[in-house]
Structure formats: structure tokens, C-alpha cells
Amino acid sequence: MKEIKRYSPVEFKVTPLKTEIRDHWNVILEYHNEGDGPWLVDLSHRTRLDLQTGSLDTKKPFGITIPATPGQSVLEKGF
Amino acid sequence: MQAGCALRLANTYGLLPGKNGVFSIGHDLGLEAAVALHDLGMAIPVIADIREDGQDPARIKAVSDRKILLLRGWVATEAHGGKQVKKVTIKSLDGTAEKTFDCDVLVASAGFTPLTGPLVMNQAKLKYDTHTNFFLPTDLPQKMHAAGRLLGYENGLAIEASGHLAGLKAAYDCENCSIADLGEGKKAMESLAGPARGTKLVMAPVKGRKTFICFDEDTSIKNVKQAIEKGFDVPELIKRFSGAGLGPGQGGIPGHNLPLFTAKYQALPDIKIKPTTVRAPLVPTLIATYAGTNHTMLKRTPIDDLQRKDGGIFRNIGVWQRARYFSKDFSCKKEIENVRSNVGMLDGSTLGKFRIHGPDALNALQRVYVSDLSKIKKGRVKYTAMCNEDGCVIDDGVVIKLGENDYYFSTSTGRAGQTVEWIRYHTRYDNWNFSMVNLTDAMGVINLSGPNARKVLGKVVDIDVSNEAFGFSEYKEFKVAGTIPVKAMRLGFVGELSYELHVPSSYMKSLWLMLKEAGKEFKIQNFGVEAQNVLRMEKCHVILGQESEQRTNLLDIGMGFLWSRKKTGYKTVGVAALAQAEKDNTRLKLVGFKMENNGLAPRDGALIVDDRVRGHVCTARNSFSLNEAVGMALVEGEMSQVGTRLAFYEDECNGELIYGTVVETPFYDPSGQRMKM
Numbered sequence: 045m046k047e048i049k050r051y052s053p054v055e056f057k058v059t060p061l062k063t064e065i066r067d068h069w070n071v072i073l074e075y076h077n078e079g080d081g082p083w084l085v086d087l088s089h090r091t092r093l094d095l096q097t098g099s100l101d102t103k104k105p106f107g108i109t110i111p112a113t114p115g116q117s118v119l120e121k122g123f
Numbered sequence: 124m125q126a127g128c129a130l131r132l133a134n135t136y137g138l139l140p141g142k143n144g145v146f147s148i149g150h151d152l153g154l155e156a157a158v159a160l161h162d163l164g165m166a167i168p169v170i171a172d173i174r175e176d177g178q179d180p181a182r183i184k185a186v187s188d189r190k191i192l193l194l195r196g197w198v199a200t201e202a203h204g205g206k207q208v209k210k211v212t213i214k215s216l217d218g219t220a221e222k223t224f225d226c227d228v229l230v231a232s233a234g235f236t237p238l239t240g241p242l243v244m245n246q247a248k249l250k251y252d253t254h255t256n257f258f259l260p261t262d263l264p265q266k267m268h269a270a271g272r273l274l275g276y277e278n279g280l281a282i283e284a285s286g287h288l289a290g291l292k293a294a295y296d297c298e299n300c301s302i303a304d305l306g307e308g309k310k311a312m313e314s315l316a317g318p319a320r321g322t323k324l325v326m327a328p329v330k331g332r333k334t335f336i337c338f339d340e341d342t343s344i345k346n347v348k349q350a351i352e353k354g355f356d357v358p359e360l361i362k363r364f365s366g367a368g369l370g371p372g373q374g375g376i377p378g379h380n381l382p383l384f385t386a387k388y389q390a391l392p393d394i395k396i397k398p399t400t401v402r403a404p405l406v407p408t409l410i411a412t413y414a415g416t417n418h419t420m421l422k423r424t425p426i427d428d429l430q431r432k433d434g435g436i437f438r439n440i441g442v443w444q445r446a447r448y449f450s451k452d453f454s455c456k457k458e459i460e461n462v463r464s465n466v467g468m469l470d471g472s473t474l475g476k477f478r479i480h481g482p483d484a485l486n487a488l489q490r491v492y493v494s495d496l497s498k499i500k501k502g503r504v505k506y507t508a509m510c511n512e513d514g515c516v517i518d519d520g521v522v523i524k525l526g527e528n529d530y531y532f533s534t535s536t537g538r539a540g541q542t543v544e545w546i547r548y549h550t551r552y553d554n555w556n557f558s559m560v561n562l563t564d565a566m567g568v569i570n571l572s573g574p575n576a577r578k579v580l581g582k583v584v585d586i587d588v589s590n591e592a593f594g595f596s597e598y599k600e601f602k603v604a605g606t607i608p609v610k611a612m613r614l615g616f617v618g619e620l621s622y623e624l625h626v627p628s629s630y631m632k633s634l635w636l637m638l639k640e641a642g643k644e645f646k647i648q649n650f651g652v653e654a655q656n657v658l659r660m661e662k663c664h665v666i667l668g669q670e671s672e673q674r675t676n677l678l679d680i681g682m683g684f685l686w687s688r689k690k691t692g693y694k695t696v697g698v699a700a701l702a703q704a705e706k707d708n709t710r711l712k713l714v715g716f717k718m719e720n721n722g723l724a725p726r727d728g729a730l731i732v733d734d735r736v737r738g739h740v741c742t743a744r745n746s747f748s749l750n751e752a753v754g755m756a757l758v759e760g761e762m763s764q765v766g767t768r769l770a771f772y773e774d775e776c777n778g779e780l781i782y783g784t785v786v787e788t789p790f791y792d793p794s795g796q797r798m799k800m
Contacts, residue, residue, distance in 0.1 A: 048606050048637075050629035053425065068606065069629070088629070096558035 052088035126156040126232035133163050141228025142166060145211040147199035149173035149322040150234030154182040154193075157230070161189050168224045171197035171213040173233070173322045194222075200327045202229050218328035234321055236379045237275035240401040242267070249397060251382075256321040258379065258398050268292040275318030284311045325380045325387070336384060337377040339370020347384060356389065358382050358399045368399055371407045419444075424472035425567045425631035433649050441537050443473045446651040456747050458654035462617055463748050466573035466642055467650040468635070475520065475539025476562040476625060479546075480529040483555030488522060488530060490549050491696055493677060495687035499524045504598050504612045508685050509538075509545070510697025514676040514704055518542070519667055521612065523598045528557075531610065531625075535667055539563045549696050566610075567631035570655075571638060572621040574800065575645045580622055582641035583634075584609075588622075595799040607634050615798025617655055618662035618791050660742045663715055663755060663789035669727075670713055670741040670755055676704055679757070680713040681788075711738060712763035715788035717753050722781050724752035725771040731758055732772045732780070738762065740771065746790065753790045754783075 050068040062073040069089035097103055100110050108120045124132075126148060129140045143166045146157045154170065161167050170186065172178065175196045186193050194213065200221075201212040212223045237257050239249055247269075248262040257275050268289035271282040288308040294300035326334045326344055334344045342365045350364040358381045361367060367381055368374035382396040421444045424430075431437070435446030449458055461467050479487060488496045494507035501524050509518040520533040534542050543559050550557075571580055581588045586601045593599055599611045610625040626634050639647060650658075656666070665671065665680050677683055678701060686701060704710065718724060724743035731738035743754025756769065767785040787793070 048604055048630070048633045050627075051425065051632050053423075053628065068633075094560050096560075098556075 050089070052086050054086045054088060056084070056086070124228060124230055126150075126153045126230050129228070129230045130156040130159055133160055139163060139165050140230070141226070143168065143226045144228040144230050145199065145213070145224050145226040146170040147173075147197075147211070147213065147229065147231045148233075149324070150232055151179045151182055152234070153230070153232045154178065154186055156232070157191060158182065158185045158189065160230075161191060167191045168226065169194060169213065169222070171199055173198050173216070173324050175216075177320055198324065198327045199229060199231060200329045201332065214328050216324065216328060233324075233376075235272070235277065235319070236321065236375065237318065238272045240373070240405045242269055242273055243398075243401045244403065244405070251395075252318075254320070255318045256323050257318065258382070259318065266293070266296045276316070277319040278316035281312070281315040281317070284308070284315055288312055321379075323383075325384045336380050337365075337367040337370065337372075337374075339372045340366040340368070342367035342377065344384065347381065348388060351385065351388060356385070357396060358385055361385060362399045373405060373407055374399060374401065422473075422564070424470050425628040426470050426472070426635045429632060429635055430470060430649060435649065435651060438652075440473070440652065442540070443536065445473060446470060446649070447653045448651050449649045449654075453653065454745070454747075455651070455654040455657060458648065458650040459657055459747050461646075461648045462573045462619055462650055462654065462658055464574065466571065466575035466579055466645050466647050467654075468638060468642070468647060469570040469572065469650050469652070469655055470635075471568035471570045471623065472566075472628070472631065473536040473539075474563070474568050475534030475536065475542055476566045476568070477532050477534065477542060478525070478530070478560045478562060479532065479557055480525075481555075481557035482528055483550075483553070484528050484530055484557040486553070486555055486693065487546055487550050487557050488532070489690065489693035489695065490553075491546055492522065493686040493695060493698060493701075495690040496522055496530075497690075499530075501526075502598055504596050504614065506596075506614075506685070508677055508682055510677055510701065512697055512700065513674075514678075514697040514700030515674060516667060516671055516677045516680060516682065519665075519682075521614070523610070523612070537668060565628055566625050567628045569624045569626065569631070569635060569638065570616075570621060571624065572617050572619050572650075572658075574620055574797070575642075575647075576620050576622055579638060579642040579645060579647060583637050590800065603634060603637065606630075609634070615662075615795070616664055617658035618664070618789070618795075619658075619797050620800050621798060656742065657744045657746070658748075660744060660755060661746050661748050661753065661789070661791035665713070665755075666742075670757070672757070675711065675713075675757065677701055678704060679710050708760040710760055711757040712760050713741070713755055714758055714763045714767075714785045715753065715755055715790060716743075716769055716783040717751055717786050717790075718781065718783040722752060722783070724754055725781060725783075726773050729774075730772040731756055731762070731769050733770060738769075748791055752783075753786075755788075758785075 048068055059076045060072040061076050064071050064073055066089060071089050095103060095105055103110060108118060111118055124140055132138050132140050144160065145168060146153055148170060157167055157170050169192045172193060172195050196216045197213050198216060199211050200214045202208045203210045208226060208229050210223055210225045211229050212221060214221045237259060239260055242260045243249060245267060246264050247260045249258040250261040252259045255275055259275055260269060263269060270285035270289040274285060276282045276285055291300050291305050291308040295305050336342055336344055336347055346365040347361055350361040355361050355364045361381060368377040378398045382398050386396045421439055422442050423444055430446040434449055436448040437444045438447040448455060485497060491509050492507045493510060494505060496505060499505045499522060505522045507522055508516050511517050518534050518538040520535060522530055522532040525531050543561055546559060577588050583603055584601055586599065593613060595613050597613050602608055607626060607630040612623040614621050614623050671680055677686060724745050725740050727740055727742055729740040730736050738756050738758030741755045741757060745752045765785050765787055769783050769785060770780040772780055
């Protein structure tokens with residue numbers, strides 16, 4: 045049987061330096077010659093959750109405050 | 124060639140547009156161009172200037188110094204030659220005198236019209252000015268101030284002063300300028316040249332020749348006359364009838380000439396007729412923009428590259444690139460025969476895929492789907508359709524009950540992008556509590572089809588896939604190798620034993636390769652969307668958009684069986700219109716037909732005619748499964764009876780019709796045994 049792998053829709057045309065298998069994803073931790081940035085990071089392997097409610101301001105999933113303005117983002121507690 | 128182009132070609136690129144140029148002009152730029160090109164080496168036998176007077180004396184002198192013949196009140200009326208101009212005939216404006224000159228280029232320019240576009244777009248009004256012969260802004264909205272060529276100024280000092288005055292007016296609006304300062308600005312303008320004068324001439328004195336009023340759209344004076352004679356008597360209507368002004372020139376020439384000609388042709392006492400409305404973009408798109416890199420903005424499925432490696436020939440279908448064929452035989456004979464007799468795999472990832480959940484999820488589904496979805500049993504697949512308010516069918520797909528208040532449903536590829544909005548829109552006043560997730564890109568789909576499909580699937584899953592355990596129209600969830608979560612449906616779009624496997628996109632490649640490996644012993648093959656198209660057509664399963672058009676309702680295509688008339692209280696979109704249309708026999712009906720005398724299938728879109736058009740072919744192919752040409756067509760109700768002879772008119776058939784007969788449907792496996800095996 046073929047080895048089960050998960051594939052990202054994104055492919056960077058550079059050589060990976062460090063990789064790690066996580067839940068069937070081949071996660072690339074570092075590329076050769078990454079340079080000083082800015083960088084694009086493929087986060088396809090990360091869990092994405094969709095929260096839908098008529099009262100977003102009352103919700104604090106995983107203790108995170110949801111930004112009041114659509115389009116804004118926060119990075120808290122590793123999320 | 125226009126005078127500005129000729130000048131730019133010479134000055135910017137160092138190229139003379141010709142060795143011997145006749146000029147036909149109506150503006151000092153033409154004189155300037157003639158002088159410059161003469162000095163660069165072009166011989167100029169004549170300049171025909173539409174204007175009797177008003178030329179810049181300095182430029183007249185420059186022309187005279189170079190001994191170039193200048194004829195005032197003359198205009199070019201005919202260019203002779205084939206691929207290149209050989210000579211040009213010019214005439215006096217009254218048409219009484221005529222001369223012909225040899226040349227290899229005709230440089231023409233009628234001059235500039237004021238750039239009123241930005242003002243008009245901001246609600247300024249234009250009025251024809253009999254002195255300048257231009258349409259000039261007369262009524263600017265409050266706190267809008269224009270200057271320079273927006274107002275028709277061409278004199279450099281006047282342009283500068285008008286800009287200064289406009290600035291003062293704006294400052295005055297902001298209470299930063301005194302009336303005295305404003306007065307000085309106005310006074311400065313008084314001593315300077317006003318807006319330039321344009322020519323009154325719209326067409327040269329020619330009879331029986333084509334005279335164009337819009338060079339972009341090849342609209343001639345004759346076209347405009349035809350429009351007026353048909354009752355389209357104002358520029359806004361003429362523009363829409365004839366196309367004048369709709370080209371990339373943004374109505375530059377016809378914007379001026381069309382209203383003038385319209386007024387003159389209708390013998391209107393004064394020119395109250397206005398130019399057509401100017402719309403963005405005011406600056407035409409540069410050709411360089413079109414010539415730039417073409418960024419392909421199409422979606423690719425998760426197994427796009429695997430199919431390309433297998434020889435897939437891709438086509439753009441909606442927002443996707445899809446494998447349409449897997450060989451250069453575009454009849455797809457092998458692909459079709461393989462599915463009918465063996466097993467094939469198709470990438471169906473482009474299907475719309477959605478989850479809807481919450482206390483009112485069922486209400487929302489009942490609102491948009493014509494079937495009664497309260498009766499879906501867990502583990503069953505319900506095929507159903509959505510209509511618009513007119514009962515016209517817009518989408519079809521399957522709905523599955525995942526759990527209490529939790530449903531998964533699919534839509535056609537083309538509707539996936541609008542589905543969430545459609546459901547939200549049609550439930551906007553209900554304050555219902557439900558959530559939707561568009562999983563179209565998150566999930567891929569593999570169709571495993573053919574009599575050996577069960578054997579292949581059985582090799583990669585741990586569940587019982589026998590017909591008894593996993594029957595037709597049933598739904599199962601399982602994991603492949605304990606890892607890949609699959610939502611599996613027994614469907615029969617292509618008319619054979621089929622499994623539709625919905626899988627997270629990230630696992631699609633792995634599952635595709637596992638199925639390929641499992642299918643090796645059966646010589647499993649890919650099939651593309653054209654093979655699928657033929658297979659489902661033989662089964663008379665419709666593709667919306669192909670067997671339907673905007674006016675086609677659910678009943679017209681024989682899918683009325685999906686409509687639950689007993690379902691009440693949900694205000695289902697479109698059912699009121701369906702109830703009205705039910706007894707209407709004049710509507711187009713979808714029929715199946717076979718060709719006479721082993722004839723070839725007509726092309727998709729071919730017309731069905733007698734003494735008029737009575738319908739059209741939706742899909743028709745030479746069927747390898749049936750060994751004859753069959754197809755589906757939308758025809759007028761009275762022609763939908765089995766046995767009716769249909770005459771097909773194809774493009775370029777030179778009047779030679781081909782014939783077929785309406786037959787019972789489906790063509791292939793009418794009892795449906797093969798997909799239920």
C-alpha cells in the first residue's frame with residue numbers, strides 16, 4: 045500500500061533544509077538560503093477553525109479576543 | 124495615420140511613417156506635424172486644411188517657407204490603394220474642385236475635442252457652443268472647478284491662467300481667498316485666448332462612399348441613418364444600436380460627431396442633442412497592459428499534477444482547470460468504453476461542497492431546495508434541485524443528513540461560488556439560527572465508476588461494500604487505512620455502478636494513488652469531463668447550463684419529480700412560479716432524439732427548425748455505447764412527443780438539414796440496473 049501523505053496546495057520552488065512529519069504532513073521548518081525576509085510561510089498543516097455566530101463580541105474561543113473589525117487579526121497564545 | 128502618431132513615430136522612435144505624405148488636417152497640430160516631418164525628410168505634396176481660416180500665422184509661414192502647398196477649405200475624400208495607400212484624392216468643402224496626389228502615407232487629423240469626460244462623470248452638463256463648435260461644460264456642480272483642456276483651452280498661457288483661476292475658486296470655497304483675488308484671476312483670463320475653435324465638418328463631401336463616425340467599431344454614417352430610421356433618434360440609443368463610441372477610444376470621435384450628425388440629419392433647429400454619457404475608464408487601457416504577463420487566475424484541483432502526468436488535456440471550465448480528455452482522441456472512445464465495461468476514475472473535486480448546521484439548518488434547506496428534505500434518512504443520499512424565483516432551475520446536487528440539524532450538500536461546479544450568498548439572501552428576514560461552511564476547496568472528490576468499481580474500492584477500505592451493505596443512493600463515512608476520512612456516496616451520474624468519494628483535499632493525492640494501485644489488476648483508467656459528459660448524456664442525466672438555459676424551469680427538463688408539492692410553509696424559492704408554469708404547454712421541453720439513417724450527431728447548439736426556429740440541441744454525440752448518434756434538445760412543447768421528426772440546422776450547413784426523431788429516454792440502461800448493481 046502506498047504511504048499515506050498529506051499535501052499542501054502550496055509548493056515553493058526552493059530546497060527544504062529541515063523537515064518534520066506531523067500528522068502525515070511533511071512540514072518544512074526551514075529552507076536553504078531563506079534570506080532576511082519578508083517571508084511567505086505555508087501553514088496548510090495548521091488547524092483552521094471557522095467560528096460563526098451573530099454575537100462574535102461575546103465569544104472568546106481558547107481565551108482569544110476576536111478583533112472587532114473584519115480583516116484585522118491577532119496572534120495570541122500560539123493561535 | 125493620425126498626425127500625433129506620425130509625429131511621435133518620427134520624434135520618439137526615429138522612424139518616418141512614409142516618404143511621401145498627404146496631410147488632411149483641421150488643427151494646427153497637423154501643420155506642426157507637417158513641418159516637422161518635412162524637416163526630417165518626408166516629401167509633402169499638399170496639406171488639405173478643413174479650416175478656411177483661424178490657423179496660427181507662425182505655422183502658416185513655416186509651411187510657406189518650405190514651399191508646401193496648403194489648400195484651405197479642402198479635405199481628403201478618398202484613399203486609393205490596397206494594402207498600402209498609393210494616392211489620395213482631396214476635395215474642396217463645397218465638393219466642386221478635386222485633386223489627386225501620389226503618396227505612401229495619408230496623415231489625417233481633425234483636431235482635439237475638449238476633454239470633458241471627467242466633468243461629465245461628475246454630473247457636469249454640456250452644451251453645444253456655436254462659436255467653438257464644441258460641446259463645452261456650462262453647468263458645473265457646486266465646488267467643482269475646471270481648467271485647461273477640460274474647458275477646451277489650447278493656448279499655453281490660457282491653460283495656466285485657467286488653472287490658477289480654478290485654484291483660486293477652490294480656495295474661495297474653503298474661505299482661503301478673497302473676492303478681490305478671484306477677480307484678478309478672472310481678469311487675467313480675459314486678455315488670453317479662449318477655447319480653441321473646432322471644425323463644423325463631420326463628414327467629407329463624398330457620396331456613395333463609406334464614411335465612418337466611429338473608427339473603433341466601424342460604425343458608418345449609413346449605420347447611424349439606419350438607427351435613426353428605426354426610431355433610435357438620440358445618440359444614447361444610436362450608440363446602443365450601432366455600437367458607435369463603444370470601442371477603446373472611449374467615444375473620443377463619435378462623442379463629438381454623433382450628436383452633431385444626429386441633429387443635422389434630423390434637421391433639428393438647434394443642437395440640443397447631447398453627447399452620450401461618458402463612463403470610466405477615461406484613459407484607454409494601454410496595449411502594453413494587454414501584452415503583459417497573463418496571470419492565470421484559475422483554480423487547480425488537489426490532483427491536478429497527477430492527471431497532467433497521466434496525459435490529461437486540460438481546459439478552462441468556469442473558474443477551474445479540468446482534465447477534459449486523456450488522449451488526443453477527443454471522442455473519448457476508450458475512456459467511455461472503459462467506464463462502461465471496466466472501471467474508471469474521474470476528478471470531481473470542482474463540485475460545490477457545503478456543510479450547514481444549526482437549529483434552523485433544515486428550514487434554510489427547505490427554503491431553497493424544491494424537495495422535502497425533512498424526509499432524508501441518515502445514511503441516504505437525496506438528489507434535489509434549487510430554482511430561482513421564476514422557477515428556473517439554477518442548481519442540482521445531493522443532500523446528506525450527517526446528524527441532528529447537521530447536513531452536508533453538494534452543488535454544481537458553476538454554482539459553488541454563489542451558494543452561501545444565495546441561501547443567506549433567501550433567509551435574510553427569518554432570523555434563523557444556522558451556520559454554513561463552504562468546503563469546496565477543503566474537500567476533493569474522486570468518482571470511481573464502472574462495473575469493477577466495487578472490486579477496486581473493496582481493496583482499499585475495511586467496510587463491506589457489497590450491494591446489500593452499501594446500496595445505491597446510500598451514504599457512508601469511513602476511514603481508509605484508518606487514516607483518510609471519506610464521505611462516500613453511491614451515485615450513478617454516468618449510469619454505471621459508481622462511488623463518489625469526498626476526501627479532505629490534503630489526502631486526495633494519497634487516496635487517488637491508492638485507488639490506482641488497487642485498480643491496476645483491472646487496468647483502471649482515468650476519464651475526463653468529456654467522457655463523463657457523453658456517459659451521462661447517454662443516460663439522459665442533465666447538466667444544468669447545458670440542458671438548460673436561463674429561462675428553463677424545473678418542469679421543462681423533466682425534473683418535476685424532485686418538487687415536493689406537499690411541502691408547505693417554507694416559502695420555497697420558485698415553487699409559486701412552478702405551479703403557474705405547470706399547465707403551460709408552450710414552454711420548451713427537454714427531449715431525447717436519435718438521428719435518422721445512422722446519421723452523425725448535430726453539433727451542440729444546432730438549431731431545430733421548420734419554417735422558424737423551434738428549439739436547439741443541448742448535447743449530442745455519436746454514442747459508442749449505443750452505436751448511433753443521440754442527443755438531448757430543448758424544443759417547443761408541441762414537438763416534444765415521441766416520434767416527432769426534428770430537422771437540425773447547423774452552422775455552415777448551406778441549408779442542408781439533417782434529421783432525427785424524438786425518442787423515449789434514457790437511451791442507455793432505461794431500467795437503471797447498471798448503476799444499482
